Amino acid sequence: MKAGSNLLNAVSAIALSAGIVVAGAGVVSFATVTVAEAAVISRVDVRGNSRVDASTVRGNLTITPGAQFNNNDIDESVKRLFSTGLFSDVRISVSGSTLIVEVEENQIINQVVFNGNKKLKDADLKQVVQSRQLGAYNDLSLQADVQAIRDAYSAIGRSDATVTTRLVPVAGGRVNVAFEINEGDRTKIASINFVGNQAFGDGRLADVITTKRSGMLSFLTRKDVYDEDKLRADEELLRRFYYNRGYADFRVISSFAELDETNNEYVVTITVEEGERYVFGDVSIESTVPGIDSDSLKGLIETRSGAVYSAKDVEDTILAISDRVATQGYPFAQITPRGDRDYNNRTISVVYLVDEGTRAYVERIEIRGNTRTRDYVIRREFDLSEGDAFNQVLVRRAKERLEALKFFTSVNISTQPGSQPDRVVLIVDVQDDSTGEFGVGGGFSNSDGFSATVDITERNFLGRGQFIRASVGGGEDSRDYSLSFTEPYFLGYRLAAGFDLFKNTDSSYDGFDIDNQGINLRIGAPITENIYLSTAFRYTQTEYSDVTLTSITSMPERNAVQRAINNGGHDVASLSYTLSYSTLDNRTLPREGVSAYLTQEYAGFGGDSEYIKTTAKANYFHMLSESADMIGQVSVGAGHVTGVGDDNLRVFDHLFVGQKIIRGFDTRGIGPRVFNGTTEVGAAGGTTYFNGTVEVSSPMPLISRDMGLRFNVFADAATLYGNDISAADFGTQTLVGSDMEWRASIGAGVSWASPFGPLRVYYAEPVVKESFDDIKKFGFGASTRF
Template sequence: MTRPMHRRLLTLALASALSLPALAQTALAPFTVSDIRIDGLQRIGAGTVFTYLPVERGDTLDQGKAAEALRALYKTGFFEDVRLDRQGGILVISVVERPAINKLTLSGNKDLKTEDLTKGLKDIGLAEGETYNPLNLDRVTQELTRQYNNRGKYGVQISPSVERLDRNRINLTINVKEGKAAKIRHINLIGNERYEEEDITKGWESHTSNWMSWYKRDDQYSREKLSGDIEKLNSWYLDRGFVDFSLDSTQVAISGDRKDMFITAGMTEGEAYNFADISVSGDTVLPKSEVETIVSFIRPGNVFSRGLLEMATNAITARLSNIGYAFARVNPVPSIDRDKRTVAVDFQVQPGPRVNVRRIVFKGNTRTADPVLRREMRQFEGSWYSQAAIDRGKVRLDRLGYFEEVSVDSEPVAGTDDQVDVVYTVKETTSGSISAGVGYSQLSGLNLSLQLQENNFLGTGNRVSTAITRSDYQKRYDFSYVNPYFTDDGMSLGYNLWWREFDYSSFNVASYSTNSGSFQVFMGLPLSESDSISLMVGLDSNEILAFEGSTPQPLVDYVNAVGQRTFHSWRAQVSWGRDTRNNYFTPVVGGTQSLSAEVALPGSTVEYFKLQYDISKYWPLHPALVVKTALNLGYGDSYGKEYNRNICFTAPTLVDTNNDGKGDTWVPGPVGTDPCLATSPDYVKSVQASGLPFFENFYAGGIASSGRVRGFMDNTLGPVYTSSFGYRQPLGGSVLLAGSVEAIFPKLFDSPSARVSAFLDVGNVYNGWDNFDAGELRASAGVALLWRSPMGPLSISYALPLRKKDGDQIERLQFNFGGQL
């Protein structure tokens, strides 16, 4: 007997042996079923089994009917084994249930998120509480292996393990050893005669190893990335006029150890073509001349480009979608003349029905009230569909700062082709903070506080902040309230009320204290989607506590010149702001500008003004790289009356304080102002109060000041006063200049709540324009992390001073709550 014949007989014998149990179960003599009993059930109810069972009381059970019953019960997936027996007229069904999944655990998976995998497993029946089917586990193993292979991880190992428990339960664990992704060792293009390979592949996501691969991971092979790159190759040539370009072959080879990939693409370039006539046809809705103007940037004689065709198509579609034609289609139909190597294009417009927005629906806003979102909309219910207005609504929601993510979809209304519902789906995030207890600031140390700050108070969109803070250096009581929609047209109204007892020496500035209070009212009015103006008026009272010997003498002289230590002022501020950012905390495009003028009005103790201009701009250079540039300018001075006084001193006297008959303590003599209280002063000093008051100065240095130069201690740059003991006290200045360039890496973390940047800061403050010196600018470079923590935004930076001078106070590691990168 030959070996192949022997194998066939063995196979038939095995198949017959495996079929005997099933035949034995169905080999029942026909009988009429008087009753049905099910044995072996533990979790599954008998009623559930009867639902699937094709046999009822009174039926005649023969071999065919029994086989049908067995197939139906096995098909449910509930049972490992099913047997049919007979006891008189009773049909006895004996079953062995499959175990239930008590716990499902995934371990070792990094590239594929656990929540995504869990959802996929549930779709095929592998979830906690479900019935365990080994066939599903095999499917999962194969599917996970395929997904990891698509990501270039060919060494992945999927090891499921099953732990048997009591009561017919199991714990299922899927262990994943991802291994390392295969690296692209070589990319070879064949047939590119007109362009260098480096130019063609410059915009690809797949590259051989380079100095940025540690971040971009562009040297890791992925089937999805390569598919996108092949499409970019096709677009590269079609955008340069090569209409006849063809990709002849794509080959991907892997090394024997599955660690290296080799990519080869063969192509035929063909000849370059130019545009010929450009025309518009179809139901253009708008005047045909207007549509022709939209595509007028494509001129006959220019090199053909598929990218230009897409731009023109999108421009027409966008114009029509903004007047209600949400489903407008534009088909560019080319006519190729291969003899002349030209392409004539006819843009055929199919507007479709004009669409009305029936409803605007919000999902995911469990805390924020619908009206708060609805007032940000520029698309209205019952009006014609406008894509620009819908997109603008999304941007405005992103900029509120209440949401981590915002998405928008248009859903057609069933039964009609001219209505849609616009659905905005939001994912809420922390919009404020509540804290009580012990706090710590790197700048000012330990403090006890009770603080509430909420930018979306009770979901109303109103901003409320109240704080009570006590420590060795301050007592502070603050309350602030802003209603950003005091009127329906967007006018805001707010109030500030505060009292502070402050020791500024704890904040790296001059040694003096203040007892100050203020009440302010402010309002804002939008000028456009991105521009607004605001007005603030307020009454301030500021008691300056300056002390001879500890407070810098220029500050003491200023207070003496005024002749009183309590400064009262009526203040007014007018400001203009522009905000075009796409996101409040983590923008990647747009920017901000603000220009403000603050004046202490006539009648104030000291009359002064302050001007400040801040601008920032985000430049998206790549999905993985955004550059931010920023500039801060400030200037202040006094106007109107000035204070000039003569301070009169008498000589100190030696006083006997211990009553031993000998002088032991020098006591300063009387001090007065002109006209001198002392009849015969021993010394007269002229003092003057002019320029911006020292308690309104700008400060630079650190992570939190208006002149941010990280790497230097907060507020320590600029003019300083050095005492006779060598103690340096920063004074601030009336002129501020600071700027920065920051490279932000938004994709370094998968989480949208964290981002990293590398920065270069430059800045300083000066005492008046006459003392401005570019040579005094300080500079630093470093890295920073912004994390939107549950307590609020946290900024951490590490910087190295690049330009410093002797006496500068260095602080490389700094952190601050609040702000953004």
């Protein structure tokens, strides 16, 4: 750049000495006087301007009357005048003691219009072009606008869009600018080919990357839009995938896309070299920092000798050690893993070195690209702020947290030097994603018929990171309404506080309708990265309407309703806590990891019920076949409720088990029942349940994985037993099925990761059941994003 500037100055000097002035980009004018040495002028004469004031011209000159100037000053003045975008030509000459500046003004843009555009609205295109109404017309800017429009169409998968311009002069030196657009057809991705992969099939690797092959519904997902930056990001996804599965030598040899202009389709080819698969060898910690005991840190190691090598386990270990030594007063300590490969035994021994790192501080955190999400929503995911010690591990953790929010399509954090050698500027580049969801779910029961639920969810309300959901649902005999709100950073702390308002009616009971309404207040906080604790206070008011006591065939229900009517309704006030744990690799489609929760609820804060209820569930996911993408799942669960004090539990406070726990059975489908002689009159509920599920899922055979269809087979088992209803409430009726009797079902289903969200359909056949159980063999559900 400097050499080019010197050359331009030299050319200007030669031209001036010959009576020629170089005016900007290729405009050459003849001057009346040669300026070879420094000169002085007494006045500046501006000519040719009509709209632009002469003072504006003079203000962009580096030459002033009474001061010496030379060729460089003339050259710089011409550049400045052209850079204003106001002029199409500039000529500077000297006549005696007068500097003559002759300009030709650019035309003023009267109007900018777009013709032929349907896929991109006018408002979208106006954001990408430089030409503006009442702005100066410029040929170079116009050509840049043409390319910007083409780039915008390429971003939505229309690489063959063409753009031409048409100028229409109008009065007063103005011009209308029209962009004529031919949007063309969508540029598809015909295929994605992997070369060099042996351990994992093409289908499995295609699941890892975000670029997808074009399919029937690609016009909705837009995942088949080719983008070079996205392909580079896919390379990184492949690296992490292989690094976490033992392939420490993996590398991407090349990745490119070829456009078949005849068919307007890309063919993407990714060539990889997998290398050998490694396991961890010896793992140890060494510290050169006085005061840090290596032995005390060994419990933080996530990498175990003999386990398959995983880059994520190494990163988790570095993070855990960094956190520990920082709390011990060493914020600048740097943890560096040193790997030693044994190529013969295919092992990698790792030594974690704890050293004094470079002292550097965060000067500022600069956030870019967020058009919707507020800055503070992004900043609060960082465990460091301006002035804190710079820690690369904490930066990586912040990136993972931002990605986990699912607010952004991309998150990139880079660093730049600050104002001092020990200062660092963090640059956070994000791109907002859609965070709204529209959901619909339903099922069919042989007793209740069809039911449906519709809900609207926004996970980033007004860009504040707040969660809000409104839901309406029901079936032939029920109606449900709810409104939920969550503030994830209550009072500026990592406390998720929120409330749920709910109301539901159920007229499926004989002789009465139930109306429930109430509020649930909750607050939760992470204990570690994997453990979360939440507490809630719930108040429910139950009223009974359209009561005909003689029509209530179940005596326990009749007595419970009678007591509630006498008391003006039945209120329950409870306090609960939930402790949850998760190591799932993906919450949408887990392939590896464990999730579990334990909930305990105590009711008795001034309400009409007093009990302790405990429920728990654990899920384990494991990849049965990487090449076939076959996932195994084992789930177990349990629940128990017991009364507090001398009173028995009322029937409605018992546990009920149905299709949510064991498929193939209806709501309240299994467990103890009330009988009047040989006739069943209602479900009595139980005090204890256990359940288990074994499930295997894999992509649908003979169908492209890009469709997102998965087939699953399952086996469910559950038991619900025990009962704490007062014997007096049964009267002449009897309780059946209170013993521990297991039910079981087997079935199959299909899930579809559709553009509208996940869809699920299943059919379950009970294979172990009791004669009084209620059966429901078919179920389905759906949700979608917007």
